[in-house]
Every structure is written in structure tokens, then in C-alpha cells.
Amino acid sequence: MNWYVVYTKPKWEKKVAEQLLKSGIECYCPIITQVRQWTDRKKKVQVPLFNSYVFVQLQEAQRNLVFQSSGVVRYLFWLGKPAIVKDEEISVIKKWLEGADGNDVLVESIKIGDTIQLESGPFSKQKAIVQEINKTHYVLVLESLGCVLKMKKKDTF
Template sequence: MNWYVVYVQSKKEKKVAEILQKMQIEVYCPLIKEVKQWSDRKKTIESPLFKSYVFVRLHDKERSNVFDVPGVVRYLFWLGQPAIVRDEEIAIIKKWLEDDTIEEITLHKLLPGDEILIKNGPLKDKKAIIQEVGKKRIRLAIPGLSIIINAKIKDIV
């Protein structure tokens, strides 16, 4: 049995996970708690860590069963094959989310044109504009200093 990544319709992650569970399919939809503020109140809600994705664990021959669930769009593919997530990676996500020393979790995809604030190193507290994002490198423009920086990105895990 392998963990696969299923792409689902926007805002249907929890509902799809619930239905898959009822179908006796092992499913994992990592959730984070967020405080949402409206004009009259604040409310803590659980929202998916990975928007539009849920993980399912099943045998390869059973993969088509997920398409019986409304909201399922397709599997995520990598190099022409359905993307397989290792058990260790799922365990790391679970452990990370259960760690009570982490107060807030956010995911950001770095895109050219985004403005960021450098938090560490010799350029701490300088604003930079992302010019290019590669697999292991990022190019930043720092307008205040009129320089371009090519930086190697550290592995997170």
C-alpha cells in the first residue's frame, strides 16, 4: 500500500476526506487551526494545511475507487506516474502538526515579484523582491542597496 496525493475541488478537502473514510479508505487531510476575524467576531477554525489536496493510502489497483467521491478531481502525478508519498513523510507531517511548541504554521509559495523581508544574516531587516525561484536557488533584488543576490536555499527537512 502506498500514500497517493489526490487533488480535490477547492474547499472540499474535509468533506472528501470524510467520505473516503466512510468508504474504508485510509485518508489523511492535515489540518491547522486558524483564527479568522470578521467585523463582529473572531473564530478559530480548522483548515487544510495543503489547499486542494488530501492523501490516501491504498493499493495501486484500488486507486480508481476515489473517483466515486464527489469533489475528487485527479491524482497528482510526478514524472508521468502517480506521486507516491513515503510513510516517513506522512509521519513527519503528523509529528510536526502535533508539536505544541509550534504556534502558527503557514505555507507560502515563493513567486517572482513577491516582496519579502530578510529575517537573518548580514542583510537582516532588508526588503527584497524575488526575481527568480529555482529548485535550489533564489535570486533576490534589494532595491535599497541596488544589488542582486543569488542565494542557495537550505533543505528544510
């Protein structure tokens, strides 16, 4: 069975994942915890890692079953075909989320546009393009996974 990417209505990711699970469809909606600032308080909230995306695992012939859930808009396509996500890529996301708080990244003497290979952590051996460098963090593009990674500089912890 393949993993596909379902595009949802904005802010419907968790609801869609819940509906799909109730329908018996294997799905994965990666969730992260963020601190949100309001005028009177700060609060930790759980938000999807990817806005408007939920991963579903099912047979090609069963792909239309996801449309029984309200909030599902369409499948994500790549080169005219439904985008397929490899099991290894889903595993990398899960592994990264499990250890996201404890990962230190040390990057020295690099510049924007450089291609680097990550040496440790859940994305080890992945190649990344340096998109942004500032005082507190680095922004890296992981082309093989189709995502952007924002990592704190080690001296900002």
C-alpha cells in the same frame, strides 16, 4: 501500500476525507487551527494544511476507488506517474502538527537564497532554502517534502 495525493475541488478537502473514510479507504487530511478575522469578531477555524489535497493510502490496483467520492478531481502526478508520498513524510507532517504550537526556531545571520539545515523540531535534519525574511517570520522551502514553511521569529512570541 503507497500514499497518493488526491486533488479535490476547492474547499472540499474535509468532505472528501470523510467520504473516503466511510468507503473504507485510508486517508489523511492534515488540519490546522487558524484565527480568522471578520468585521465584527475573530474566530478559530479548522482548515486543511494543504489546499485541495488529501492523502490516500491504497494498493495501485485500487486507485480508481477514490473517484466514487464526489469532490475528487484527479490524482497529483509527478514525472508522468501518480505522485507517491513516503510513509516517513506523512509521519513528519503528523509529528509537526502535534507539536506545532511549542516549536521555537532561532535563525541567525542568514540571507535569502541560503540553504540551511534545521536543527530541532519535527523537521530536524531537513534542508531548507530561505525564501523570505521579514520582521515577524521566515519563509523556508523544504524541497524534499515539496512544501513551504512559514515560521515565526523567536523574538515575536
